[in-house]
Amino acid sequence: MKINTGPIPQAILFSLIALAVFGAAFLGFQYYFPHPGANFGNETRYLLVRGGDNIEKIANNLYRMGAVSSESGFLFFSRLLKKDRLMKVGRYAIKPHSSLAYIIGIITRGESTPFDITVPEGYTISQIANCFESGVEIDMAGFREAVTDRKLIDSLGIQAPSLEGYLAPSTYNVYFCENPRRIVNRMAAHFFNSLPDSFEVKAKRLGLTFHQAVTLASLIEKEAMLDSERPIISAVYLNRLRRGMKLDCDPTVIYAMGGLDRPLLRGDLDYDSPYNTYLYAGLPPGPIANPGVKSLEAAVEPAPVGYLYFVARGNGSHVFSLTLDDHINAIQRIKRLNGQG
Missing domain, CATH: 3.30.1490.480 (Endolytic murein transglycosylase)
Known part of the structure; x- marks a missing residue:
């Protein structure tokens, strides 16, 4: 039997071409x-x-x-x-x-879309880490390593064991699973780029080192809720420092205890830590939070007042006093108004 090896009939050829075109069109459509x-x-x-x-x-x-x-x-x-x-x-x-x-x-x-992650004023390193971990699933161990990286800290001229206080609160574009070291570098750079004008010069005029001024700003950040009161709270702490009085700052105790999910108790004030300003005079060894620009400004531009005491009203504002007697009276008055007296 002779096998036909001649040209493919036109009908079959057209059918194969049509099938190929249809297949390509189908795949392209899909x-x-x-x-x-x-x-x-x-x-x-x-x-x-x-x-x-x-x-x-x-x-x-x-x-x-x-x-x-x-x-x-x-x-x-x-x-x-x-x-x-x-x-x-x-x-x-x-x-x-x-x-x-x-x-x-x-x-x-890899055209990934970043998250907008907001780090509020007053967050600690631990809170910032949790913020990023829950939002963008960064490597927590890598973050902790980055904020205590001696080489990075020294390169910034910071005399501290960590970058606590030097991670600027802001909203950051952060990529999913981004390298935590890149995030920390960006936050530290933003801190120094957003420092108030002549911050270090003004700190020196007050007798504070750069690190002490940032530490003071962190105390102000944790105490103040109203921007108008930040310079006054700054003045209270500076006045007490000049007189050799303990600062008696509640947030320093909370920080020393690793943070609390309950109200501070009187017995907590005896917690032994160099950060506890009820036990140790002067500023704590370093910042207790990461302050915003307004608290940094207040730290080096205190209000021209002689107050030595303040107590929270319970609505975000405070009563400021010149004497201990006035302070005790203010506490009793607030307790009565709040139905505690």
């Missing part, structure tokens, strides 16, 4: 046109790709959030284009009607 699930909605949603997530896990997360109508399409094209091993850790913004080409592209290029 890849370049959006095919979201019914539950995605009309707002941008975010996909987290964690270290250790394999391609199946990523596909499942995309399917569950409604970014794709099926896992198989994402898996097929990722593997076909050899992108399945190129997926990068991050937080990815998936817009409504995003195609597989767009989704695979941003993940493999």
